[in-house]
Amino acid sequence: MSDQRRNVVQGAWANVSTRSKKVDGSLASKKGMVTFDVRKTAEKNDNASSGSNLVKKSSFQFENVELPREPSFRTINQSGDYIISDEPNGQSRIALVTNFIDSSECGWMFDQLNDELSWKQHEVHRIGKTYMQPRMTAWIGNVPYSYSGITHKCQCWNPLLTMLKDTIENKTGHQYNSVLANLYRDGHDHVPWHCDDEKDFDTHPSIASLSFGDSRIFELRRKPYKNEHLKSLKNDALTDADYLEYIKIPLNAGSLLLMEGAVQLDWQHRIVREYHDRGPRINLTFRSIIDR
Incomplete structure (x- = not known):
């Protein structure tokens, strides 16, 4: 598929082309794209699973709510x-x-x-x-x-x-x-x-x-x-x-x-x-x- 057709089909995401390089574990894109550090994310996930405080999990508190009673x-x-x-x-x-x-x-x-x-x-x-x-x-x-x-x-x-x-x-x-x-x-x-x-x-x-x-x-x-x-x-x-x-x-x-x-x-x-x-x-x- 040509770069021109890729831009039509994938919009802005087509800017991530085959010419992007892997630099120090990061996926570097063209200008305007966000750098996504795969290595650091993997470390955070490992720490979270081992009980580390680096990542705080969301907690939900359930309360007893009295529902409206039918007449x-x-x-x-x-x-x-x-x-x-x-x-x-x-x-x-x-x-x-x-x-x-x-x-x-x-x-x-x-x-x-x-x-x-x-x-x-x-x-x-x-x-x-x-x-x-x-x-x-x-x-x-x-x-x-x-x-x-x-x-x-x-x-x-x-x-x-x-x-x-x-x-x-x-x-x-x-x-x-x-x-x-x-x-x-x-x-x-x-x-x-x-x-x-x-x-x-x-x-x-x-x-x-x-x-x-x-x-x-x-x-x-x-x-x-x-x-x-x-x-x-x-x-x-x-x-x-x-x-x-x-x-x-x-x-x-x-x-x-x-x-x-x-x-x-x-x-x-x-x-x-x-x-x-x-x-x-x-x-x-x-x-x-x-x-x-």
Whole structure:
């Protein structure tokens, strides 16, 4: 191969031609090439293999790194009492009764609640934004109730609500003086993640949730308090990736769900939006408001 073709094929390395000489163990190239001392390199390699300090080997220090944990999902669909967490705030307990109201009674109760309660869709003011609440609500009690910039005016108790309240109190052993009624018109109506920890409640409130109409999925997620950094953040600063424990509970017509203990301190809950066909649902959340 000619020198000219070698330059085309090998580029700059073609400058190392057959005319290069071996001088004192070095490969001397034309001007611009680096001198490579074969003898000295061989000595360094020998010294390195014999434990000499002439060549320092790179060292790597491996540390135990905690990999992100996958979230866990649990479904509760059987009647029973459940302790879902036990933290410094106390035990978080829920109880589910799937057939608290007989299915033969649920239809007329839904119709009467739908007709007799004064339903209203409120504007929500939160984090500098205003939007329409994605459901209809009614507040029944002796004192007003406020959250997310909404103040509910009191409606009077009717005979059906009074009967349901008395029945739930006898079953749970708790006393209630108010109820927030929610009307979900279809699957698009929902409740975003929240906890009922307003100053109007006791720190460990008991909330009894009674459902009529179509079934919906009620979800709980545990607050990430075990991470010291996350403890200092407000709920609005957390992302979905910070929550690692979820519970799903299908709520059918006639089912009663009781939340008590530290549930409102250590967990959030929601009714998830569903995009397939869902009929209307009424949910009654009995609670006790502190009359200040």
